[in-house]
Amino acid sequence: MITFDNVSLTYPNGHQGLKNINLEIPKGEFVVVVGLSGAGKSTLIRSINQMVRPTEGRLLIEEEDSLAMNTKNLRLLRRDIGMIFQNYNLVKRSSVLRNVLSGRLGYTSTLKSILNLFSKEDLQYAMECLDRVGIQDKAYQRADTLSGGQQQRVSIARALSQKPKAILADEPVASLDPPTAHAVMQDLQQINKEDQITMVINLHAIDLSMEYADRIIGLRDGEMVFDGKASEVTEQTFEDIYGRAIKEDDLIGEAESE
Numbered sequence: 001m002i003t004f005d006n007v008s009l010t011y012p013n014g015h016q017g018l019k020n021i022n023l024e025i026p027k028g029e030f031v032v033v034v035g036l037s038g039a040g041k042s043t044l045i046r047s048i049n050q051m052v053r054p055t056e057g058r059l060l061i062e063e064e065d066s067l068a069m070n071t072k073n074l075r076l077l078r079r080d081i082g083m084i085f086q087n088y089n090l091v092k093r094s095s096v097l098r099n100v101l102s103g104r105l106g107y108t109s110t111l112k113s114i115l116n117l118f119s120k121e122d123l124q125y126a127m128e129c130l131d132r133v134g135i136q137d138k139a140y141q142r143a144d145t146l147s148g149g150q151q152q153r154v155s156i157a158r159a160l161s162q163k164p165k166a167i168l169a170d171e172p173v174a175s176l177d178p179p180t181a182h183a184v185m186q187d188l189q190q191i192n193k194e195d196q197i198t199m200v201i202n203l204h205a206i207d208l209s210m211e212y213a214d215r216i217i218g219l220r221d222g223e224m225v226f227d228g229k230a231s232e233v234t235e236q237t238f239e240d241i242y243g244r245a246i247k248e249d250d251l252i253g254e255a256e257s258e
Contacts, residue, residue: 001027001166001198002048007057009043009222017043018054019222027165028196030189032203032213032230036242040222041202045168048200049081050074062165079106082159082197084169088151092144096135096154099143100126103161122161129157133187149180156187166198167191174204181205185212206238206250 002025009018017040025031033041046052047059050066058065066077082103083089090099104122118126130136133153138146143154152172159167169188173181189212192199203209209216209230216233218226218241226241238246 001025001062002200003058003060003063005058005060007047007054007059009047009052009054009056016222017052018047021057021224023217023224023227025198025200027198028192030192030199030201030212030214031217032201032209032215033217033219034203034206034209034238034241035219037204038221039219041219042170043222044217044219045170045200045202048166048168049078049083051083075106079162080165082162082164082167084152084155084159084167084172086171086174088143088148088155090143090151090154090158092142094143095140096130096143096146097123097126097139099154100129100139100157100161103129103158106162126157126161129160130154132160132191133157147180148176149184152176152184153187156184156191160191164197166200169199169201171202171204173208181208182211188212204250206235206246209233 004021004023007018007021008016010016021044033044035041043052047054054067059067061077066074069077091102098116101118101122104118104126108118127136127139130139133156135150135153138150143151146154167188173184176184185208188199188201191197210233213230216226216228216230217224218237220241220243226237235246238250
């Protein structure tokens with residue numbers, strides 16, 4: 001579904017965020033991208049929906065070069081790709097339901113979106129998305145009244161409401177305690193399995209990467225230094241990716257029962 005063909009990204013200050021990335025991600029795969037801070041994980045993820053734009057190569061989404069798309073087609077591409085952020089990226093003063101409905105904006109006219117006029121079908125689907133992540137009962141609360149884990153579930157429901165073909169997640173559990181981090185990863189894994197939505201997720205924690213990924217991509221200094229099945233990964237693999245010995249803060253800790 002997603003193909004990086006010799007993709008590089010050089011920022012205006014000359015820093016190379018990505019260096020000659022060649023990578024194929026088939027539909028329905030659960031991919032985790034790992035590496036130290038500054039390795040290029042966020043750049044790789046955000047290049048897929050062009051939150052940052054590669055400067056060389058081709059980036060194919062379903063065999064179409066996204067870097068050659070016009071504004072209209074790029075907008076349609078972004079509608080098909082959900083995005084989950086570390087800091088949740090919610091409108092804090094709005095209700096949970098309104099935040100989830102923002103995922104439907106790509107299917108709604110500009111005037112209707114300004115007036116918050118959503119169809120009954122959109123409202124029903126947004127509630128279904130909240131139900132899938134277990135917080136339908138929070139629909140009419142303000143987003144900023146929720147815990148961090150609940151806010152991240154709102155973000156997942158918002159991404160789901162787009163009916164995406166792929167979901168990108170940029171360090172989605174970095175701000176969460178270990179039990180909540182595992183619960184959020186379980187939600188993402190279940191959505192991946194049930195809906196066959198391609199998942200590309202940045203993580204730092206080794207144990208989460210090995211437990212939930214089908215495949216692990218390792219980055220260091222903007223280069224891809226590992227690409228393999230999670231079942232084949234060892235602690236030595238991570239030491240090779242990180243370029244140093246594994247430290248305690250590279251592990252998120254044991255999950256507790258909810």
